[in-house]
Amino acid sequence: MSNFNKLSEILQTFITEEEVKNLCEKWGYTDTARKFSAHDLVHFFIISSAKKWESFRDAETKMPKEKSLPSVDYSTLAKKAQHVPYQILQELFSRLVKRLGRGVRRALFKPYKLFAVDSTTITFQHPDRSWAGYTRTRHAIRLHTKFDVEKGQPTQVVQTTGRDHDVMVAPKLYEDLESLSIITGDRGYARTSDFQDLHERNQFFVIRVAKFFSLSEELEHSAPLDAGGKVKVDQTAFIGKGTRKTKSRFRLVTFTDNEGNEIRVATNLMMMSPEDIAYIYKLRWQIELFFRWVKGNLDLSNLFGNSPNAVYSQVYGTLISYFLLRWIYNETKEEWEILHSYTFIEFTRRYIAHTLPMEVRCAIKSLFGKWGSLCVSTGKI
DNA sequence: GAGCTAGGACGGCGTGCATG
DNA sequence: CATGCACGCCGTCCTAGCTC
Numbered sequence: 001m002s003n004f005n006k007l008s009e010i011l012q013t014f015i016t017e018e019e020v021k022n023l024c025e026k027w028g029y030t031d032t033a034r035k036f037s038a039h040d041l042v043h044f045f046i047i048s049s050a051k052k053w054e055s056f057r058d059a060e061t062k063m064p065k066e067k068s069l070p071s072v073d074y075s076t077l078a079k080k081a082q083h084v085p086y087q088i089l090q091e092l093f094s095r096l097v098k099r100l101g102r103g104v105r106r107a108l109f110k111p112y113k114l115f116a117v118d119s120t121t122i123t124f125q126h127p128d129r130s131w132a133g134y135t136r137t138r139h140a141i142r143l144h145t146k147f148d149v150e151k152g153q154p155t156q157v158v159q160t161t162g163r164d165h166d167v168m169v170a171p172k173l174y175e176d177l178e179s180l181s182i183i184t185g186d187r188g189y190a191r192t193s194d195f196q197d198l199h200e201r202n203q204f205f206v207i208r209v210a211k212f213f214s215l216s217e218e219l220e221h222s223a224p225l226d227a228g229g230k231v232k233v234d235q236t237a238f239i240g241k242g243t244r245k246t247k248s249r250f251r252l253v254t255f256t257d258n259e260g261n262e263i264r265v266a267t268n269l270m271m272m273s274p275e276d277i278a279y280i281y282k283l284r285w286q287i288e289l290f291f292r293w294v295k296g297n298l299d300l301s302n303l304f305g306n307s308p309n310a311v312y313s314q315v316y317g318t319l320i321s322y323f324l325l326r327w328i329y330n331e332t333k334e335e336w337e338i339l340h341s342y343t344f345i346e347f348t349r350r351y352i353a354h355t356l357p358m359e360v361r362c363a364i365k366s367l368f369g370k371w372g373s374l375c376v377s378t379g380k381i
Numbered sequence: 382g383a384g385c386t387a388g389g390a391c392g393g394c395g396t397g398c399a400t401g
Numbered sequence: 402c403a404t405g406c407a408c409g410c411c412g413t414c415c416t417a418g419c420t421c
Contacts, residue, residue: 032406032407033407033408034398034399034406034407034408035407035408036407036408055387055388055389056388056389057387057388057389058388072408072409073408073409073410074388074389075389075390075391075408075409075410076407076408076409078389078390078391079390079391079408082390304388304389305389305390306389306390307390310389
């Protein structure tokens with residue numbers, strides 16, 4: 001009887017053989033496996049990241065304990081990882097985000113939804129990975145992420161090699177935004193034209209502007225600012241100059257962070273207090289925590305394959321793994337947090353090691369009850 | 382820097398399952 | 402029964418990283 005207390009059981013429910021089969025068809029991969037199917041590979045990448053397996057060879061020795069995975073030779077794993085298109089895992093990830101992404105939301109800025117955009121660079125050094133250029137000997141891939149701050153969940157990830165700059169990818173992350181959402185990002189996440197575009201599409205933003213961005217026709221906000229506070233300047237201005245100058249006037253708030261660094265952000269949120277604007281920007285650190293988790297579970301020694309396909313497959317497997325664990329954590333936390341105050345990291349550690357206390361396991365089980373009836377059963381045990 | 386080990390990729394070969 | 406091919410196993414080659 002499934003009770004959701006094993007990752008493999010969750011996977012059986014949320015990533016069915018049928019769905020993977022359909023995706024194989026979509027991406028032109030004919031799966032002729034007798035023993036280790038594309039569906040198995042998908043599960044393999046998700047489980048391997050949660051269990052911190054270190055390589056194909058390492059995985060080969062640990063796989064027999066996973067009842068849901070057939071044990072195969074490491075060379076079979078490697079071959080399969082090269083051939084099954086990574087887009088399958090990528091699409092499974094975005095489908096899961098859509099399906100399960102409507103969970104609890106702590107209302108920080110009602111009625112706004114807060115999203116952060118940022119990227120993380122995963123560098124590695126291996127001649128067989130030179131497709132991911134960066135410097136002559138160092139290679140890297142970048143994950144450009146849109147992150148739901150209140151839920152602690154990524155909602156969109158775009159992968160590139162180390163060469164590409166944030167600014168070129170940013171517009172992709174701005175394409176599909178819910179109404180009444182605020183997007184917050186660091187320098188490098190908007191050109192002057194992006195500010196204007198976002199504004200014209202009625203999307204709110206709080207994005208740091210680079211020092212070299214020039215302003216024109218600055219107007220200081222008339223309201224007196226608290227001299228002892230962290231907010232230094234609250235003004236409106238046009239951003240950029242010459243042909244790049246924005247058509248609209250935007251608000252710019254300058255404040256100091258905890259380390260005393262001066263930060264200037266541009267926003268089109270005119271009604272909020274400058275302290276709130278600074279606070280929204282500060283909430284960006286949530287995405288950093290997410291990246292830290294991803295990197296902790298995906299450091300250079302843990303990248304299994306060398307081909308782009310194997311690397312990206314593993315990346316998306318890890319993201320799915322994070323997303324599912326985060327979802328369980330978010331959805332059950334309210335029920336057990338009076339008794340136990342686990343952080344997400346602690347929760348996942350215990351979940352994988354099966355050392356969660358009874359109350360937590362019961363909460364997870366009842367979550368499965370709620371969702372299980374909605375999910376299509378494949379008949380696979 | 383030499384020597385060693387771990388690990389990925391690949392190819393060859395044998396086996397045995399599946400399909401007709 | 403013949404054919405095709407997935408899979409396991411092995412050897413080889415290569416690189417990274419560690420140790421002395």
